Amino acid sequence: MLRTASSCLARPLKRGSAGAALQPLWRARALHVHAHTLSSPTPSSLKAHLSALPLTWASSEGLLFSFSTSLPAASITPLLDILAAHPNAVGSFHLSPTQTPEVSVSTFTPEKGEAAVKSWHLSETGRAPPSVGKWRRPGEQEYVEDDAGDSIGSLEDRLKDGGWDGLWKAQGESARIDVGDAKNVGTLVALTDATPAPTLEALDAFPAAAKLGYVAAPTPFLTGYPFTLFHGRKVLQTGAVGLALPKPADVAVEYGVESFAAPTRVKAARGNLLLTIEGPNPNPTATLIAALHVRDKGKAAGLTKDESFWLQIKDPKTSELRVVHILSGDPSRGALSLDTEIPLVPGQEVQFMCRTGALPLPEPLGGALRFVALARTDDVAVAAKEGAPQTIDGFLVSSEGGFICSPAGVPTAVITVSGAAGTAGWR
Structure with missing residues (x-):
């Protein structure tokens, strides 16, 4: 009899009952989270939504946002002007499997007496896939691992230093997330480029914190950058941006x-x-x-x-x-x-x-942050499906590069199983 891998990491999610499993997590919490996905957003509809939040968005301590690559290029700057005005805003781009123009927004406000929400960014990025053969493109970074084992005895010497784990681990200086005392960090949210190895290592330096996030969508034809990460009004092309939240998230992953x-x-x-x-x-x-x-x-x-x-x-x-x-x-x-x-x-x-069935269509879950891994495809995107502005409860992001959804005490990893969904909420 087939057994479904519909649970993982922290709290099981039964197929078709994700809402029932996680819904109690965001009632009477000490961290106020307002998570929504706006389809076909306009500057006026975004302003109206933010103004209607129970807690004034401008006074919230952290803001997470993500634009779908289906948004018309002309609409991104006006929307960004609103969101980047928040002092602790971080964001990037994701893919919409239905090609719907959308922006996902979540605000975080701890109750009085809790540690503050802090934003962070890393400029370090991981190594790209190796080039075929021994030639390298002009200006391409060289790595010690590329030549490991070429000379007689060199592989044995590397193994003596740290065993296979030492050889497996990337070389170079370690990235570090600077958010103050690690004891005040319950959850780390990270938006990364496509080579997140340094970010994963930096996240693992906070073993008591839950980790969330996703690999951002490439944006060379949208912004002119390979990846576009926003840290307030600062724009990064590589590395990662994120938020440090004082309360640990309850997370669950359904692989399907x-x-x-x-x-x-x-x-x-x-x-x-x-x-x-x-x-x-x-x-x-x-x-x-x-x-x-x-x-x-x-x-x-x-x-x-x-x-x-x-x-x-x-x-x-x-x-x-x-x-x-x-x-x-x-x-x-x-x-x-x-x-x-x-x-x-x-x-x-x-x-x-x-997998025995078709990939399910990603859907948001009210009050929660949800990340979905999409199947990689070379198909040309169809025209964006624009419509009247609409607000949906729940923060939803889809990514071909995968997502992060790891509870405290578990090594941070990117989940790339097509159709897998990770959900996070706070008590």
């Missing part, structure tokens, strides 16, 4: 994928490579192929080249669940390559997952 094989455990791993597993066949790739044959027995159509598969990973200490994309496998050697920056650990319970 199902298992098609029995769980097993990691026997040997190296970084993001799953080398061997426990059980009668230690070859992970061969085990995956065998499970697919059992799944598709008697079916007219079997495995297709467009079908994707994932691996659910359960931490033996925290029981945390996360799902990562299986990039490739080698049937002869057995290793599976996974889309994760968190190294695998022997003893972790793992299970093969797949």
Whole structure:
């Protein structure tokens, strides 16, 4: 029987009951959060919405906003002039799967006596995917890892210093989020560019805080920048911007994928490579192929080249669940390559997952912040669907690059499973 991966991280979300599971989180809270998504916004409709908030938006301590790339370019500056006037505003761009022009806005105001909301930004960015071969484009940054192992004995020397984890970890100075005393930070919200490794490391320096956010949409044809991040009136092209909130968020992730094989455990791993597993066949790739044959027995159509598969990973200490994309496998050697920056650990319970239905259409959840991972596509965007200005309860952002939704005590990771949704609220 198939088992649905409809829960993860902190609080389970049953399929079709997300509202019931999380709705109590934002009643009688010490952090006042007003989250909305405005479709086809105009400057006047945005002003009217902000003016109608129970707490004056200008007096709120933090403002989070995100423009959809479907917005007409001419409308962005007037809307930004309003939002960037807030002293603690951060924002970026996201994709709308329905090509609806929209802006998602959330304000945060702690009750009297609570620590203040603070905004932050990082200029550091991670390394881009490596170029094919040994040549580099003029001006392209060089990394020590690119030449690791070229000379005799160099790989062994690197392994002596920090083992495979040390080789796996990126080189360079660590990024740091400066928001004062970490004890006053319950939640960190981060909007990042497409290479967020330094941001993830900086977020992990706050183990007691929940982490939220998303990978921003590229904007070269909209603003002329590869990515556009707003920190007040300051515009950044790389790195990350975010908010530090005093109250920890309750978070939940629904992946929407199902298992098609029995769980097993990691026997040997190296970084993001799953080398061997426990059980009668230690070859992970061969085990995956065998499970697919059992799944598709008697079916007219079997495995297709467009079908994707994932691996659910359960931490033996925290029981945390996360799902990562299986990039490739080698049937002869057995290793599976996974889309994760968190190294695998022997003893972790793992299970093969797949999607059996169509991707659901992302929807906001009243009072909450919701982030959705979209499938990557090369399709040309259709014309934006403009209409009359409308306000929907709930902050909704979709991203092809994935999102962050990690509770306290869990390593920060970007969730890239297509159709996965992360939701956050405050008690």
